[in-house]
Amino acid sequence: MKKEEKLRLGISIGDLNGIGSEVVLKTFEDSRMTEFCTPVIFASVKILSFLKRHYKLSINFHGIDKTSQILDGKVNVLNVWKEPVDINFGNEDPKIGGYAIKSFKAATEALKNDEIDVLVTAPINKNSIQADDFKFPGHTDYLDQQLQGNSLMFMVTDELKVGLLTDHVALKDIANTITPQLIKQKIETISLTLKQDFRVSRPKIAVLGINPHSGDNGVIGKEDEEVLKPTIKELNESGILVYGPYAADSFFGSDTYKSFDAVVASYHDQGLIPFKTLSFGKGVNFTAGLDKIRTSPDHGTAFEIAGQNKADYSSFEEAVFTALEIYKNRSEYKKLTKNPLKKQPRRIQKREES
Template sequence: MSSKQHKVRVGISVGDFNGIGPEIIMKALNDKSITDFFTPIIFASGKLFTYQKNIFKLQQTFNYINEVSEAQGGKINMVNLWKDNVNVELGKPTEESTKMAVDSLEAATAALLNNEIDVLVTAPINKDEMMKQGFAHAGHTGYLEEKAGKKGLMFLVTDDLKVAVSTHHIPVSQVASSISKESIKKQIKLLNQCLIEDFQIQKPKIAVLGLNPHAGDGGQIGREEIEIIQPAIAEIFDNGIMAFGPFPADSYFQPEKYRNYDAVLAMYHDQGLAPFKTLAYADGVNYTAGLPFIRTSPDHGVAYDIAGQNIADEQSFREAIFAAVKIFKNRSEYQTLMESRLKPKRAAADNGVDEDLPKDSAR
């Protein structure tokens, strides 16, 4: 079956169920035709979702299964991880909701690594509460990097705005010491390859932001641009990657500027995510780029303040699902094309002999 015919198996982790995770999952899957496009597999609790779908007055049925292999096309499948009753306290994290967020993520990731699902879409988690209970990472990205055994790149995407960040969840006081010429070069290369393989952009143009106000003002407001960022861009450009900058962050995100580039690499979390969420909040998707598997999520958090009020907007979560499906198909198509490339044979100019044959056979 070709990648275009394959119905992608979308694994979904539940996040913190006292936030808006279950609500946006169910709303995003509420269209009866949704399973024509992919096969959803939620890692959660049947009793939890039955309770919450009644709150939101949703008419959904789930195919409850014990193993991922039992999932069926045309149905909303749920791996029933917890058989006991669930104590729901909408609007605040609890030890139980935090533990289930971890369990769901670990079960879904295991299925991803075992090729039982094709992509992973994660509902929002409470990072602080998870770390208090022993989770070793400040978010999904670090956890998935550990499982993949390689560094990824936090990449926020819409159709016309794509923002990656060089440093992830670290204090602002550590940002300057955490960037280096080599790390920026690796990130630009990774971003370039991601745009080619996952978004089918043949010759990407990548903008890179400066770290300091006004991109350092020629060294008057910091020298990281002169000593680190600009040399990295220059070396990458000389190697054939279309990277430009560093640009001042305060003026880059004007529409007539950012639309001239296929993606931007910001130096730290809020430098990239604050303008992204302002410009593209409802449609934004968080994609962990550069890993051997595909993971997306909505670009918002657990939203305890509106949990249970039936007003959470599922658009970003729906976009995360369809982005994961599209990236999977793009990447599969790219890999197929690379595997089937014709390798030209070297032939002798004067006698047509195939020079790849052993010398004694060319007679």
């Protein structure tokens, strides 16, 4: 952590036709947020001033053209572009997608160069971001290429944490994608993440089956018997407390998840449907497994309500606090591995509700 400085929290603006800019501005309209961090929004003062007026918000910006001009106590806006932008709320637009990627790339570069400490990304539209110089399904895949490590989509709240063996993979390809090597990599990443980023000293991890009823002993597919179970056994023998595979259909409804520090789902919807059902509005998407910290809210662009001043910013605010807390936990973990007797820090206290 930088001495005598607040953590610099970078923000990519996301799809300007969606609700991303609204939740960003509403989060930092409360000046108390700058007591926790120094926000740096990668966009343009001109477009954010327009959005501020549109949403009738009272928020002041400190416009800058380079990170050396960042000021504590201000909502900094780094001008990634200066030309006018035509916003049409609710519409999918490749031009707007291009500005989302300009913002995201600039913020990622600043993160790589330690000009910001953590990154929080506002939602993008996966179709409109596709371009000759950006052919990635989303934020995570690009960050995996740019930053060190092996990325893992980790959906988190205080009560529930869900990691994915496969994320943006077509359903028909899942069984062939899940290999012993992949399982080991993802579960080892989750185990380390729970220790260094969430202060869980001895994590217990549950794994959901690939097939219905975890294959019913091979009757409904053999992947659980031949791939998951032997790999889980190997991981246990290596000292990681991992259990399963559990049948996914009853795992969350029976509250079994409450007995574990994290749950590993085999594929995207198997994990995200129950996660969002149980925690929507409070959940955070954390990209685990990298040497840098990135979080985002647990929702998308919500084109259907964009521009209507209806967006709930609580998930984005939660993503901000989670990024800051992970940074502090990880920094302390590194110190503790060198000096095990050093006392751990207290949890960040979120601002009181108005």
